[in-house]
Structures are given as C-alpha cells and as structure tokens.
Amino acid sequence: MKIINDVKFLIVGLGLIGGSYAQALTDLGYEVGAVTRSQSSIDYAKEHGLISHGTTEVTREYISQFDVIVFALYPKVFIEWIEKYQEYFKSGALLTDVTGVKGPIVYKIQALLRKDVEFVGAHPMAGREVYGVQNADKTIFRNANYIVTPTENNTKEGIAVCKSLGKILGFKTIAELSPEKHDEMIGFLSQLTHCIAVSLMTCKESEHLVDYTGDSFRDLTRIAKINEDMWSELFLMNKDELLSQMDLFIEKFKELKSSIENEDIDKMKSIMRTSTKRRAFFDKK
C-alpha cells in the first residue's frame, strides 16, 4: 500500500494535532474522516473544510471504510479504544498515532492488535500552547521533526507508509528510533524541558514580574502553560527515564552553581563555552 489518492484517512481524536493532520491531508486532496467525542468538533471541522465527514459514534460501517487511521488521543484512551473497537478495522488497514511516549504504548498496542492490521508508532514533534480543533494549523509541521518508532513486528511496507505520511504532512525531518531510544530522547528534550519550565514558573507570584521581564524568562516559560491531564499521564508513562534526565539536569545545574559559589571564573567560562558550542547545532538553518 502506498499513500496515493484513493487512500482514505481516518483521524481518531479531533484536537489540535488531529485537526492539523486532517487539515493537511484534506488540503492535499485526500478524503479524511474523523471520529471524536464532541459533535461540535465535528461540526467545526466540517464547516472549516478540515474533514469530508465525521461522527461521534464508532460503528463498523464507518470505521471499516478507512485505509490509514491516525490516533490522536491521550495514551490511556488510545489503548482502551483499540481494545473496544479493533474488530471494526478493515483488514490490511495501517494504524499510526501521535503519542508522546512510545515504549509503553507501541508494544502494548501491537500485542493486543488483530494480526491482519498493522500499527506503526509515530511522534510528530510539533505543538502549540493552545488546544482543540479550533486551533488546528497545518503549518506547525513545517520545520518540525517527525519520529517513526518501528519494532520487529512491523513490515517494511508499513514503516514506509508511515514515513510517507510524515513527508506529505510537511515535516522537515523524518527520523527513525526504537521506542526505547525515543523515550530516552523525549524524556530529555521534551519532558525535562516541561518540568523545568513548570518549576521556574511556580517559583514566584508572577503578576508584577511582567513589567520587568526580558525575553529570556518568556522563552523559558512558554511551555509552562501546560495541559495537566495530558502531561501528568505522559510523565508517569515515562517515569524512570524522566527521573533520570531530571537527575542529570540537577547535577549539571549544581555544577554551575558551585562554580559561582566558589567564584571559579575559569570553570564558569568553560561551562558557558561548552554551552555556546553545543547550542550552535540548533541554530535554524
């Protein structure tokens, strides 16, 4: 199966990410359906041309028409959905997702899934600090990374389709990682950063700080506006990895703190030089 014009996409969960997938795929000329909990999200998506059709009721008749199904749900709801409705999938359907944690999801879904459909995990590294299909915006994928996390249970063909999906959605880089390596990476790059931002933001009452702040504090706390239901679930699903990344950060932070305490200027400068050098890799090209 290739991603060609007669492929029908189903988005399960019309939030910010699901809605943005729908918008990108519809704009490319694909037929895109949606299943989500609230009728108002379906109505909005239809009115704004994000989807061709959609429903709040999960039926065999509706689900069985789709070739590629994208799950944009919270982790636990995703697993429950598969357990409950997997009998409705068309045989040969390809399933993928957008979940931010992979180890505890990918193997579990693959283990409980019917053998005539395939699930390839994926993580689009894109988002905004707003929620809901009303904020869907396919441009968030531009300049963003898309990580596919295949396992031994996946076929070359399934992996290829999943990667093609990332490509047609407009992601800049399509990378491949094992679920374990993904979770280590994301524990550091995404979960740790959210923990830092939240901790910094909760240090002080902040209303009066606005008039004195520069862009640094603003940048460091952008992601401190956080969806507590989703992120607490993601943190606990990746608990061990996240805790060890937090420890690593504390160690480095204390190293810098000691150098300031001891007025060890050489050490301070050497840390800052390493920082500058490593940050250079991240300059947007």
Place this chain on the structure above:
Amino acid sequence: MKIINDVKFLIVGLGLIGGSYAQALTDLGYEVGAVTRSQSSIDYAKEHGLISHGTTEVTREYISQFDVIVFALYPKVFIEWIEKYQEYFKSGALLTDVTGVKGPIVYKIQALLRKDVEFVGAHPMAGREVYGVQNADKTIFRNANYIVTPTENNTKEGIAVCKSLGKILGFKTIAELSPEKHDEMIGFLSQLTHCIAVSLMTCKESEHLVDYTGDSFRDLTRIAKINEDMWSELFLMNKDELLSQMDLFIEKFKELKSSIENEDIDKMKSIMRTSTKRRAFFDKK
C-alpha cells in the same frame, strides 16, 4: 534639562546595545557621537548612519561637548572608565548606563563621581544572541521593558530625563526599581534563566539531538549561546542574589520531581495548574 533637539548624545561602547541606542537616537534626529575601542566599529557606525561622528581616543575636547552620555560597557570597564576620564565631562552632564547588575555599580559610580554631573542607572531589558555594532537593531526595544534604578543621590530632573530616554528609544514599559530590588528581580528573571539554559545545554552531546527536537528544547536553550566574559562578570557581581534564586528553583524542581517519583497525580496537576495560571500573565498583549 529635557531631551530636546539640541541635546547631544554620546555612546560609550559601540556593541549591540550601544549601537542600537545610537541608531534609534540618530533616526530621531539627535546628534550622536561615540567612543569605543575599535576603529572598525566607528567606521561601520558612521557608514551605516548610526552616529554622526566617533573616536577611539578619549579626549577632553571630544567628551566635553555631550549632554547625555550612555555607558554600554562591561561593568568593570565602566567603573575604570569613570575613574580615568570623568574630569572630561561637561558640567551638568547626565550619565546613564545599560548594565545588567545595579547594586554594585550604581552606588559605586555615584560615590566616585564629580558632584556637578549626575548618574542615573538604567537597564534596558533587550538583547539578542549576537554581538557587535554590526548587529545593532533599534527594533529590539519594541515590546521590551526599561528599568530605571534611581537612588537618593538622584534628582527628579535626572530621573525624568532617564525615563524620557527609555520612552524615545521605543520601550514598551518604563519601570522604576531600587538597585537592590532590580538585582533580586534580574537574578530571578534573567540570570537564573541563563543558568538554567546553560545547564540544560551542557547535559549531553547535542549534535545528533537536532533531528529529534521540538520547539521546547530550542526555546529553553536560545540564551544558552552566551557571552562567557560578560555573563561570568554579571553572575559574580550579583552572586548572593543569584545563588538564592538558584536554590529556590532547585527546591521547586525537586518538589515536582518528588510528585513524579511518588506518582502523586493530584500534586503534579496542582503544580501544573499553578504554572499555567501564572504563565497567563506573560501572554503578550
């Protein structure tokens, strides 16, 4: 003295900030001179219309013509400059600065300064991760905050001129803080954030991380590209305040960490809700 058309400005130190001040003032129609170490900076600034004239040599003849003098130097160099050349100032001149730490600077300068000139400390909360007059850009002041840090030694008139300067440069907010309060604020909002960014950036080799990163890590480490000479000086000048802000952050970070360790979802969510609520004050209007 008011800031009117016949006021002549001198910028001492033509770097990013000094150059941006020069550009803004020249574009407003003021006569702007400059003293800086490198002739190439003077040449660049003249060629690009940032200043009317400038010199690398500090002479009584040149310095004594200016009414308002802005010091955009590293802290220690600033103090040395005043000690060495203050005899050249025109009587009645108003001095101000852009230094990121106030307590150790403002009182020291005021104590050693001639009594017929006035120094009012100021801190423009604007910057970029690039250096030098070649990157001067007056638009960095838009939407930014400008903090004036007067003491008992200052006159109402001097403070008013200093605030007017912030206004005509285009700052969004002009605030007033004591030097001590400024340093506490900046220890938290600016220095602590730089320490966090640097520590995060030095946790791991980063070249291979670029393909997996989302915007969070990029945002949190923007300021990790850091001028080690300037910041090590600023950190040590505000050492006690910075260390206590670092301790506060570690305490909050460990609180979140424990809640994850103990899988205390209520606690995690409550921290995140506080974070979201406090971040809302920072949404750009």
